[in-house]
Amino acid sequence: MTKKEGGAADAKIIKRGAPPKMTGGQRKQVFLDDASVEEAKRLGKGEVSAGIRIALKHTAQSAYNPPGYRAAYWSDGQSSVCLTAEEHSELPEHELLIEAVRQVRDTGLKIGNGRIMIGDYKAK
Incomplete structure (x- = not known):
């Protein structure tokens, strides 16, 4: 029997099967938009999972600190309690x-010494 050109013997070998296991790894399914998939592939040199891990590692190393928002909050100089939500940040000052006073009343918060202020609030 003769071998035909382009037959199975000439086929490019493609690696198949489960990827290597990692210590503490878990299989998860994620839903990403097209731009995120492309960025993850770029970061992971073609591998979406690797790109996601690289992005998460970078975020953790950069000590990601989410931005604050304009809010009314109570503070006594040592501690503070946010009284308004981010959705209220565009309201006029008064x-x-x-809204802050309404939250104090509705929650029964005892604000004691200290004062209600408006400013940039960051959750801690």
Whole structure:
């Protein structure tokens, strides 16, 4: 029997099967938009999972600190409690203060010494 050109013997060998296992690894399914998939592939040199791991490692190393938002909050100089949500950040100052007082009343918060202020609030 003669071998035909282009037959199985000439086929390029493609590696198949499960990827190597990693210590502490878990298989997870994620839903990403097309741009995120392309960026993950770019970071991971073609491998989406590797790109996601690289992005997460970079985020952790850069001590990611989410931005704050304009809020009304109570502070006594040692501790603070945010009284308004991010969705209220665009309210005029007097409406923001009204919302803060409403939260104090509705939650029964005892604010004691200290004062209600408006400014950039970051969750800790």
